[in-house]
Amino acid sequence: MITLTYDHELTLISQTIPKDSNGNPLTDGIGNPIINEVKTVILCGLKSVSRNEFYNAAAAGLKPEIVFVVHGYEYNGERIVEFEDNRYRVIRTYMTDFEEVELVCEKVIGDG
Secondary structure: OOOOOOOEEEEEEEEEOOEOOOOOEOEOOOOOEOOEEEEEEEEEEEEOOOHHHHHHHHHOOOOOOEEEEEEHHHOOOOOEEEEOOEEEEEEEEEEOOOOEEEEEEEEOOOOO
């Protein structure tokens, strides 16, 4: 049995859109919503995307590139993560046991 080590840093990013006193989203000068990000750095393990998962996801228009393994108690449903100066979108989560969650991710191409 191979033991996975948690020796890589992963930044979990939660995003919120603040609202004004009327409950409307705050926007910049041209109408785009203002997004606040809260970043939390945790340790993770790395896995490759399986061949089967890669082809099944590609059929649905997704491009999984990497799998991050994190402790379940540290993951709160964040949909964006950063790893080695690259931003990734979580396209699927999988709870491997009561302690670990796999985050299957695809690279975010543009930011805006």
